[in-house]
Amino acid sequence: MAPRPSSGELWGLHLMPPRILVDCCLPNGILVSLECLREAPLTSIKQQLFSEARKYPLYHLLQEESCYIFVGVTQEAEREEFYDETRRLCDLRLFHPILKVIEPLGNREEKILNREIGFAIGMPICEFELVKDPEVQDFRRNILSVCREAVEEREGGGAHTQALYVYPPNVESSAELPQHIYSKLDKGASASQLSLCLKCSVTHRWNEWLSYDIYLTDVPRSARLCLSICSVKGRKGAKEEHCPLAWGNINLFDYKDTLVSGKVALGLWPVPHGLEDLLNPIGVSGSNPNKVSMRAVCLCCRHYCVNIPESLPKLLLSVKWNSRDEVSQIYCLLKDWPLMQPESALELLDCNFPDPMVREFALRCLIQGLTDDKLSQYLLQLVQVLKYEMYLDNPLARFLIKKALTNQRIGHFFFWHLKSEMHNKTVSRRFGLLLEAFCRACGMYLKHLNRQVEAMDKLVNLTDTLKQEKKDETQKVRQKMLLNTYRHESAQAYLYTYRMLLQTNFSVFLCLRLEECRIMSSAKRPLWLNWENPDIMSELLFTNNEIIFKNGDDLRQDMLTLQIIKIMENIWQNQGLDLRMLPYGCLSIGDCVGLIEVVKNSHTIMQIQCKGGLKGALQFNSNTLHHWIRDKNKGEAYDRAIDLFTRSCAGYCVATFILGIGDRHNSNIMVKENGQLFHIDFGHFLDHKKKKFGYKRERVPFVLTQDFLIVISKGVQECTKTKEFERFQEMCYKAYLAIRQHASLFINLFSLLLGCGMPELQSFDDIAYLRKTLALEKNQQEALEYFTKQMNDAHHGGWTTKMDWIFHTIRHMPNEH
Missing domain, CATH: 1.10.1070.11 (Phosphatidylinositol 3-/4-kinase, catalytic domain)
Known part of the structure; x- marks a missing residue:
């Protein structure tokens, strides 16, 4: 029977055995088997290999050790060249303990950088290079110019701007309470046409034209064709039951503003659990749809609405987006429309407003009025609305990546918000491309991110192993043995000098206090981890920091709730009401994986x-x-x-x-x-x-x-x-x-x-x-x-x-x- 898939150190194993037999293929055609320690670095394995190779024939055909590198097949079925020879055998995540010795070809530095970026984002960079979609390749090229501008801005001001990047001040930018308009709460129906175009027979195929009662000149710029396949179950005379099977969307205009034509191969997505409404993917949206009379009033008063900037969402929901005349009038109004408050402009970025001109106006409002501390406050939502953008290269993506590269605190959480969604195949390409661009431009901070990713991977492996343990009298003994594995000095190298993911002060390095760590009693086996602060001034800040590492629970709702509580606290404080809330740190870093801050005392x-x-x-x-x-x-x-x-x-x-x-x-x-x-x-x-x-x-x-x-x-x-x-x-x-x-x-x-x-x-x-x-x-x-x-x-x-x-x-x- 084939071994089960694993995210551990070896295919089918969460933890590699202490000693393992590794087959090494030499360039002279000789196969050498070595018994290696799981924690042995590649330098040690290479020395051991060449020492053993002297005993085999054709040794004289080999060059010096430094002329070669190891290459292996990882658990993702990818061929990877291992340039960093300080890596341990158990960190390579091999499919099988087989290593091949080759002479490196190509640009060594570029390959090392690509490997580090691929490790950080969780997918090899070569996957982007193999994509034949021209939009992907153009985006990779164009976004680098944005990154280059951000890096020049970050480093152009000398030590002052670099210090602000690494240590951004965590202060309130303004004590003034923003003026909010409350008349825009009601939302209306989106411009859509939903109709039964044809009935499919049991042969599951059809070939005919779909006709819509809309002129080509009236097709909105943001139009998309939404397809949904569903099964119908029901007897004659009984109510039919609809079961969604798959869905897919196609933008009618591509990223170059050209109408899509010809044959298009569309890979459909499975329907998420609990989302039966995908049977109607372009149905009515909004919490309180506009009435026809209300829409007419809004359109008639559109010039007066300019005096009330926050009324724009209400006006836009009243527009017939399949009418070229109305859309052109709205475009003219947008050119002279006063900028809105950033909190109000956020509404224009949701799925009800796909038009590029509207989203570009919303972004201008954010650029003008959103300070870095406010951006940090709403970063969770801004990353998520990237899913609603029609194209990879969009103003919001450029804005966020530029901010992430000029403020390390924003960049830190920007990375992890994107990284936590990489398991979602519907957005993995979009988010992966943004992560690649960020990692290429973040400089030395990439190494710290890789240390964090590696630490999280190791903790996932540990908790996966603990969850498999049976609840019997030997459970504590086995758990203690597993923890002892991580007490070894080389085994916990990934946890030492590790920057805390939840901390906003990134200058502090922490060391793990193993004697204070423990496995909690709940079924998911969360880890209670305790780090100490070695700084000589730590008594003025904190001598230790505790977090709970959870593997198996979705922490996104916790993260959202704590964000809302923090915003509530800010509103109360701005009105002179100090209610001493305590929104502790919480961060989702992957699929049902995350960290929770432990509140002291x-x-x-x-x-x-x-x-x-x-x-x-x-x-x-x-x-x-x-x-x-x-x-x-x-x-x-x-x-x-x-x-x-x-x-x-x-x-x-x-x-x-x-x-x-x-x-x-x-x-x-x-x-x-x-x-x-x-x-x-x-x-x-x-x-x-x-x-x-x-x-x-x-x-x-x-x-x-x-x-x-x-x-x-x-x-x-x-x-x-x-x-x-x-x-x-x-x-x-x-x-x-x-x-x-x-x-x-x-x-x-x-x-x-x-x-x-x-x-x-x-x-x-x-x-x-x-x-x-x-x-x-x-x-x-x-x-x-x-x-x-x-x-x-x-x-x-x-x-x-x-x-x-x-x-x-x-x-x-x-x-x-």
Whole structure:
């Protein structure tokens, strides 16, 4: 039986054996078998090989050792030349332990660079060179000129600009609150024509013309032909069931603005799980379609709309894009249209606006008003909307890669946002080309990226091995043996002097503290990793840094939720409301692989309650949390801790309610020793809450139990009658109304990620939950009354939350750390 595919050190094996027999093919035709250590570098193997070759015939035909390199076949079925002879045998990812000795041909430096780039992006560069599509080759050539301009800008200013590139200041660029217009929330129908063109027989073939009632001169520049193949199942008289099989899209105009003609071979894509709406790929889009009368009003008032720049999305959704006259009028308006705020212009980059002129205008707004810190804040969405671009070479791609090459912090996350999507075949070519251009121009930083990629690959191999272990009495012994493998000095070379992916301060190098690392108890076997900071000034920053490495969980929803919480915090701070949120670091780096920052000196509510004995663990004593905070903070620190708890609790109550965060048991809420509360694990949002026998387990809009109210009221049992509780309510009301004023921003940010494939963000019906919680159909007073009712339901129904916590504690108390 053929060995199973593996991402490990050898085909079929996550970890290579300590000693392995390697077959080496010499240029003189002699085959030499060597017993090598898995951690042996290629230099050592070459010396051992040539020493052994002296014992074989035809040795005199060989040249000096330095004249040769090794070549092998990797697990991707690619022939790779190994120029870097410091690499270890276990790092080569060979298909089979066979190495061939050859004389290198061609440009050595170029081949080394191509190998490093291919390793960083996860696919060999030669795949791009074999693509015959002229758009790919033109893009590779043209994007390099953009990279060259960015590098000249980065290095042209001398030490000052280079320092700003490596150490970009992490400060707020402006203290002014942007002016937002709220009348653009409603979206309309996209210009599309959907009709049944023909019925296919069981022969699965047809050859006829498709006729559309549109003149060729009226075909919009952004038009595309969308095909969807589906099966129909149903008996006579019964309702037919449609099952999507595959889909594909063709741009009617190519990247040179030429109408596509002739025969086109279109490879279809499989339908993603749960996306049945792909049966109608060009159907109505938007959360609130425009009515015909509203469209007519917008078009009639288009010249007046110029005075309201943020009304542009509303106007564009009213345009008949299959009418040349209307499109030409809009193009004339765009030339004189005032620039919009960057947050408003983001909406013009989603799938509802494919027209190149519109997207180019949106990018001008971003270039004019988007600072580097704001760009970092919205980078997740901007990378994802690259999927909506019609062509490889587009203004947004040029803008992002230029920013990535002039700001190392942006470049770092730009690389990993693209890298994490490389498993998605629908975008791997587009993102791979961008990664290639970035890696060619990022200079010495490429080596650091490769160290990070290598470290992540090794950790994936380790967790894959751990997940296969059986739960028996020898499990801990075997896991300890596996960790001991990584204690060897050469084996952990990829983890030492390793730049932390979650840190924004890239100047700090960290060393792994193996004695503090452990394997967590959950089924995915996440790793708790602890790095120390060897800097002599580390006591002023941090002496160590802890992260959780997860392999098997999709962290994109966590990453999005934490991003939204961070934006909420910025909005509150700009309005003078400091709610002390704690959006810890989280980064998805691959297919269900990612990193989570561990917050120092923090404990789960369950851990704290268990310290209060059986009564605390079983929710009979609601004073345990307050007693714990009081014991950790003496004197004046106690008042500061209560104030910190009150502020952070108010912030998370509002945030979790608006976003519909679910699964809020007492292991997903944590408190720092200084009193700061925060939530973790955002695997369920937008009201996709867990159900039991068809009923939602969580029956309150957000968590506000008696435990929290006692802390807020400083231990008073009649919590709701205290001034502290009134102050807490006032904070919640102000926070809710502040976010409601920026509702369009949050709806836009979620809309831009509809194409990500997140399991709980796949349609506008999911985003409609935000409109509900923000009460956008009500005026401000009605919205405040609505939120007040939700808050009353939360603390009056707190007993239901505590019941859920009891069952969770009983089930998980032995495994809680």
